[in-house]
Amino acid sequence: MERRHLAECGSTNTEALAHLRDGGGPLIISASRQTAGRGRLGRAWQSDDAALTFSVARSFPTELDLAGLSLAVGCTVADVLDPGGGRIRLKWPNDLFLDGAKLGGILIETVPLAGERRGVVIGIGLNLQPLPADADRAAFASGHAALQTLDPTVTAVATLDRLAPALQALLADFASLGFAPWQPAFARRDLAVDQRVRVGEQPGIARGVSERGELLLETATGLLPMSGGELSLRLETRL
Ligand code: BTN
Numbered sequence: 001m002e003r004r005h006l007a008e009c010g011s012t013n014t015e016a017l018a019h020l021r022d023g024g025g026p027l028i029i030s031a032s033r034q035t036a037g038r039g040r041l042g043r044a045w046q047s048d049d050a051a052l053t054f055s056v057a058r059s060f061p062t063e064l065d066l067a068g069l070s071l072a073v074g075c076t077v078a079d080v081l082d083p084g085g086g087r088i089r090l091k092w093p094n095d096l097f098l099d100g101a102k103l104g105g106i107l108i109e110t111v112p113l114a115g116e117r118r119g120v121v122i123g124i125g126l127n128l129q130p131l132p133a134d135a136d137r138a139a140f141a142s143g144h145a146a147l148q149t150l151d152p153t154v155t156a157v158a159t160l161d162r163l164a165p166a167l168q169a170l171l172a173d174f175a176s177l178g179f180a181p182w183q184p185a186f187a188r189r190d191l192a193v194d195q196r197v198r199v200g201e202q203p204g205i206a207r208g209v210s211e212r213g214e215l216l217l218e219t220a221t222g223l224l225p226m227s228g229g230e231l232s233l234r235l236e237t238r239l
Helices: 012-021 069-081 156-177 180-189
Strands: 002-009 027-034 051-061 088-091 095-098 101-113 117-127 196-199 202-209 215-219 222-226 233-235
Touching (some): 012 051, 012 101, 027 156, 051 156, 069 088, 069 095, 069 117, 069 180, 156 180, 180 202, 202 222
Antiparallel strands (some): 051 117, 101 117, 196 202, 202 215, 215 222
């Protein structure tokens, strides 16, 4: 897969979407600094060289169900960075947590292409270094964890070198198998399982994810499958 690095851009997701729209092939694009990085739900994602920010772009057949893709990506990133499985956990549908604080997030965006294909851009932001002492911690509602805690010598380039082949293999497998093979891997790192949560406005108890990657929410009226999209999950109890 082609790899590109930019010293600065607005958002690697925007660059990758434009690349696919212009007929480009599979690409991994990273940036040392984003000036208009995006998170889910319209939030901004601040990033400088204390973080690894990159996007993976490729196309899939339009009919491929993408519901579980962010979960499979989360599992792959977590397995590469924490092969022992004891430290990194996943919060449905797109967050990575390290020791109870947010380590990174995933933002998937799509663009319609010709010939029954859909361009898919998987944006990943991972904190490499801890926040500076004078940072406004209140701006980080889910806390802030850094990969440096797992690996004191961590760098953006070395981390991307480790992640790129695993993500490339994941996308090839996901195209033919969908999310189902990652369901057990997600279950092993599921941060919210059996916890009281709120998904959007709906309260309930998280009971894992379905073979499609939907969150299974136990409510007073039964088990509701919830799809990622624009929903987010809040834990009702602190970690
Ligand atoms: C989230 O936690 O809400 C998702 C954050 C995703 C951030 C990454 S950084 C690389 C890529 N480019 C962006 O503008 N956003 C994603």
